[in-house]
Amino acid sequence: MSESAQPTLRDDRTETVPASEVEWDVSTDMLIAGGGGTGLVAALAASESDLQVTVLEKTDAVGGNTSLSTGMIPAAGTRYQAEAGIEDDPEDMAADILAKNDCEADESMVSHLCAESASLVHWLVDEWDVSLSLVDDFKYPKHSEYRMHAPPGRNGENLVAELKDRIEATENVELLTNAPVTKLVADDGAAGVAGVVAGERREESIEAERVILATDGFAGNKRMVTEWCAEIEEALYFGADGNTGDGIRWGAELGGDLACMDAYQGHATVAYQTGALSTYAVVMNGGIVVNREGERFGDESAGYSAFAVDVLRQPDNVAYEVFDERIFDRLDGEFDDFDEAVSLGAYHEAESVEALADHLGCDPDVTAATVERYNEAVAADEPDETGRTDGVNTLSPPFYGAEVTGALFHTQGGLVVDEHGRVLREDGSPVEGLYAGGGCAVGISGHGPGGYLSGNGLTTALGLGRLAGLHARRSLDAD
Template structure:
């Protein structure tokens, strides 16, 4: 059965970017929002992440005695990336990050604290924020979805993959999709594509990231880059397609270990018994390339009980333990025998670098390889001839069948799981206050909403 529905805003994808976009939009009393999610079987990449939020200058940091600011956050990022060309963009995102951490904690009621136990390469002070239980991204995404479910102006359509963009006279006017036996034809004043990356698509990875070889894919299989195929026929310009979130702490069981371990004294040793890197010189993403260059593209990370006491309190470590990826050995001799390494060479590899503490048995260890968690393909830009989206005859705050001139009956809305109430009006003809809201929305969840009111918006 075909369902033709018109709304103010349609969002393709109910991951972190799509959910945050819909949540921010639904605060304003003028709009009806529809969110289409491809599959909930595995969830989204944010759901299997650490669930940590980076922000400088939050009240959580101040309460912990940490001096930080948006400026320091910006400087840290650029010192690590070396890309001064985008200072204004980085500064804009860092400038609103603390506000969004507070919004998630205060307005949405999600428990957060600054992760003093979560050091990362490139961060001069602790600025990751996470739930106290370190339960990972799953509970955060569940919380955001529940918030949306409680808003009567938002419909989240699960198991409803978007199948393409609706284009009229060169203008994107919505999307097509499918849910069960229903073909969905959704017309919207604004279309947001928050469809994740393409790390789950081998053909796309070979096209854009052949130099990575064949890394383990640690993200969700539904991240297949569908929107690339929708946007290419429109002449969209793509940038940064070789950038991706690599991970050098992926276990051979497909789980991950706590990225804080190198800062707790953990040591990396290859299959020849060599300590081949300063573990703190790279973040977990940078370590991926280093491990890729090792024999058999693997290495073992070794840490002690003191490090484990701190690192074990994360969902990644809990999952790795359940998967059988974490092992223990009482002393160096036993450890060397388990790893099939020469005991003297291993003892030499475990010697602390200057300024680092020595590891003390018993030891914990895990064999690691390199992987790719996500390939966001940041920066899909509007087609040069794209025009502002929006149907001038559509009244915000209503959902109706296209061409019917009436609001759907109650039963029709229920079939689409679409309920009504207020939200942010995002379409052409915005006044300066609405443009400011759009800029805020742009920074909310990482969705690359264009500042100008063009229809094709993607992450």
């Protein structure tokens, strides 16, 4: 679909259909629209009974934004933390999230998801044999403790591959790709949902007692991005192609309330020439970012989402990442994203800052002076010129660097849901039979890009996916 034809919430169009106008072709107990992290986890949670669960993914492969992420799941109070001697609890995790977004997110939802986080990790490992291990060699910005639990290669593709394998081995779950949901079917009598219309070449009407919207956000819909997140509209889009806001529009049309529609997750260090993601672990291990003049323009430890806007404000929307061999060796072989960027030639090496800067295209003398001031602040254990305080190692030759730009990864606003993932109306009542999670539901990052704390996306994607699947299953079992 062309950008000009992409639908928005303000268009005069209908994307739901009354059940009275539908002749059902097939039925299922639970229909999950979307096969990303939310949908796959929801299906696993829902499958722990004899109910029939159907997952429809509109693209040719499952995974969505989860497959493009590091796959790291934040969780507080896990046995892996305890084994590493780390004392952490959901209250501390919630405090970090709320501090990052200036308490603009729903505090009760933040607390709830944090309280469920350890159970989520243990359930994935114990019940579904998903491979996760604690990341205890670095912290993302504003995390007070080591709480990231990562798949092999610290790559979301590996997490998705395992989830998909478990789905395909589960008899009562049907997973179909190239099967886009195109409309919701409204229940005439209960003011809720009765099923969906789906299909790429031939549409079918599928009756379902419960529908979970797992279609992610709207970052792939340029018109919706312009409507809600205009400051990032010209940035490179680095998310999944299928994220066009479908579930958000459908849920809103059925009466679902919306919140924080201006929220999104950006990324500050996408390699400009290759399009490869330069993991922010480069920065959090001591790397810095300068502009074309060789000067730093902000505190990089604010986080890759907030800093993305700062990068995009620089001339030609580019900046330059500068780090050293210590950081290169530490990340080499640990992050699939980093290894891919290396293989694509994203990074350049030089024996001096001046030589590196000359190759990258930023001012050599000013860049060298900037690195020297940074090193002096680190050596003195003092805040540097940007106010950054997390530096523990000076930068020394040989040096590495990359030309980078800011990117839009996914949006964080969407449908308001309760603690079970049920879609709520403005008056707080649930839309009968309808659930949402991940980017389709409002996130826990408040407004804009600055409230995003690393891991917030998977916290709501996998956390709400599991909670929605569990509640939908239990509600059906009780009927």
